Structures are given as structure tokens and as C-alpha cells.
Amino acid sequence: MVPVQLLPEGSTLPPPGVLLVLATALVGVVLALRRVAPQVTDQVVVAFGPWMVAGSSCYVLYQVEAVPRSVAPFFGSPTVYVSIAVLAGAVWAATAAAGFPADRWRPPSVPGIVALVGSAAAIAAVGWAFAFGVETRQGLTVAWPSVGLVIAVVLAAIVWSGLRRVAPETRITGGVGALAVFGHALDGVSTAVGIDVLGFGEQSPISRAIITFAADLPTAPVLGAAWLFVLVKLALAAAVVFLLAGYVRDEPAEGYLLLGAVAAVGLGPGAHNLLLFTIASP
Structure with a gap:
């Protein structure tokens, strides 16, 4: 019987050490969020949009081999999405623990800070990819x-x-x-x-x-x-x-x-x- 492929091509599991680091970090963030119990609003969820772009952009960097081998396992698929989820969750937990409001965009607020940090991460990843593309393909x-x-x-x-x-x-x-x-x-x-x-x-x-x-x-x-x-x-x-x-x-x-x-x-x-x-x- 031929196995049915459900995951996209290119999906691989990282080394056990990377899995352990990510699993530990993810559990820590989840526990922090449960402890803080942040308010979930329309604005908060939309604020994670830039983080979605950041994760995808980091995976592109992995595909074109633009990242150092030492950190490449954190950029693979589906590992990169766990990596980004850990970072985004940590920012969310920190801003919620600080008592910032969750129903407005203007900082200091949970949506405002989450979106700003995510946008910075996305811009950095996209800029890194553009620079690599210009350097290796001359355009x-x-x-x-x-x-x-x-x-x-x-x-x-x-x-x-x-x-x-x-x-x-x-x-x-x-x-x-x-x-x-x-x-x-x-x-x-x-x-x-x-x-x-x-x-x-x-x-x-x-x-x-x-x-x-x-x-x-x-x-x-x-x-x-x-x-x-x-x-x-x-x-x-x-x-x-x-x-x-x-x-x-x-x-x-x-x-x-x-x-x-x-x-x-x-x-x-x-x-x-x-x-x-x-x-x-x-």
C-alpha cells in the first residue's frame, strides 16, 4: 500500500536536541499564558498577523540556504512555526502580565506591542531575504x-x-x-x-x-x-x-x-x- 502524503514536501523533523529546546520553551510559554490568562480580543488575534508573515519568511530563508547551519534547524518546516509561536507567545504573555489593555491598538497595549514586535521580526526576515536575493541572483x-x-x-x-x-x-x-x-x-x-x-x-x-x-x-x-x-x-x-x-x-x-x-x-x-x-x- 502506498502511504498517503498529508504534509507538504520539505517537512522534516529537526535533531532531538532542537526538539527538546523548542518543546521546553513552548511548555514554558504555555504555562506563562495560562498563569496570566490574557484577554483574547479581535485586535489581539489580528496583531499576530505579522508573526505569521515572519514565520513564513524565515522558512523561505531556510529553503534558499540563507541561514547559518548552527541555527538552520530552527528555521525548517514545521519547526519554524513552533519557534515563532514561542517568541510571539512570550511577547503576548509579557504584555498581558504588564496589565496593558487588550482592546485598543495604540501602545502601550497588548495588540499594539504584539503587532509592532511581530512587524519588526517580519521586516527583518523579509529584508534578510531581499538582501540574499540581490547578492546571489543580482536582482x-x-x-x-x-x-x-x-x-x-x-x-x-x-x-x-x-x-x-x-x-x-x-x-x-x-x-x-x-x-x-x-x-x-x-x-x-x-x-x-x-x-x-x-x-x-x-x-x-x-x-x-x-x-x-x-x-x-x-x-x-x-x-x-x-x-x-x-x-x-x-x-x-x-x-x-x-x-x-x-x-x-x-x-x-x-x-x-x-x-x-x-x-x-x-x-x-x-x-x-x-x-x-x-x-x-x-
Whole structure:
């Protein structure tokens, strides 16, 4: 029997020593958060958006071998997401323990500081990747990733606006709902750019199956192979936001966190795609 591949290609476990360090750090952060019991708001969850970008950007650095071997295991997949979760969780615990408010953006506040530190991490990782791309390839591929970003923003705005109009109850999801829609729009559109324009492959087996199916349709010569994947991502994001709206209303903390996780599995891969295309396009 051939085993079914569920994880994206390139996912590997780090050495036991790295696993021990990350596991210990993660347990420590989780215990700190449980002790502090921070308030979970729409703003707090949205503030982790830059951290999602930071994690994906660090994985790009690992893929192009731009990080020293001594720290490379912390940048691999899925290890890098645990590494980033530890850092982000530590910042969250520290700001919450300091008694900063969780329902406003202007610092000193939990969302403001979490977002600022995450943005600094994301900018550092992206800048590192750009510098590496310029040094090793004598240039960056900016045009198509930029086009993909613009299209994703437009599609996300259309879907989010339409969803709130058709299902007004989804408005309660606030910024987290909008982030989830945008994240999956970015993932879908960036994948389409990579597959149909830049000649990249798809690592996720489920996504690859959808793209392969669309490639065999009569529409492929006109629309390419990834258009169906974009539609599926947009439809799934809208459906999940709709289904979780009631949960957010009844259990705001748990609902926002769950919807934030949905946003992460879209925004992370989408940001990863755009950065990789920019610095490593053939």
C-alpha cells in the first residue's frame, strides 16, 4: 500500500536536541499564558498577523540556504512555526502580565506591542531575504508577486464585502474574519501566479490534486491550471467565517483564536509564496 502524503514536501523533523529546546520553551510559554490568562480580543488575534508573515519568511530563508547551519534547524518546516509561536507567545504573555489593555491598538497595549514586535521580526526576515536575493541572483522578481498581492487584496475585499452583505452575522468576526479571507485569497492567488506564470510547483498534496484536476479541464488553455484552486480557497474561507460567526458570538475568546488559526494557514503560505517568488524565480 502506498502511504498517503498529508504534509507538504520539505517537512522534516529537526535533531532531538532542537526538539527538546523548542518543546521546553513552548511548555514554558504555555504555562506563562495560562498563569496570566490574557484577554483574547479581535485586535489581539489580528496583531499576530505579522508573526505569521515572519514565520513564513524565515522558512523561505531556510529553503534558499540563507541561514547559518548552527541555527538552520530552527528555521525548517514545521519547526519554524513552533519557534515563532514561542517568541510571539512570550511577547503576548509579557504584555498581558504588564496589565496593558487588550482592546485598543495604540501602545502601550497588548495588540499594539504584539503587532509592532511581530512587524519588526517580519521586516527583518523579509529584508534578510531581499538582501540574499540581490547578492546571489543580482536582482529580484518584483512584478508578478506585486500583481498577485494586488489581485489578492481586491478579491479579498470583494468576498469580505459580499459576505457581510449576504450574511450580516459574519460582521461579528471583525478583523479576524477579514484576515482569514485575505490570507486564503493570498494563498490562492500566489499559488496561481507561481504555477501558471513563474513555473513553480505545488508542495501541498491536497492543493496539488486540485490543480492537477483543473489542468485536465478544457478551461486550462485559457484560465490556466490554478484558477479552481483560487475559487476553492475563497469559497472555503467564506464558508468557515460564516460557520464560525456563531461560535465567535457565543465564545469570543475561543472563536477568535480558532478563526485566527484559520487565517494563519492561509496567510502563512501566501506570504511564503510571494517572498520565495521574489527572491528565487527562475
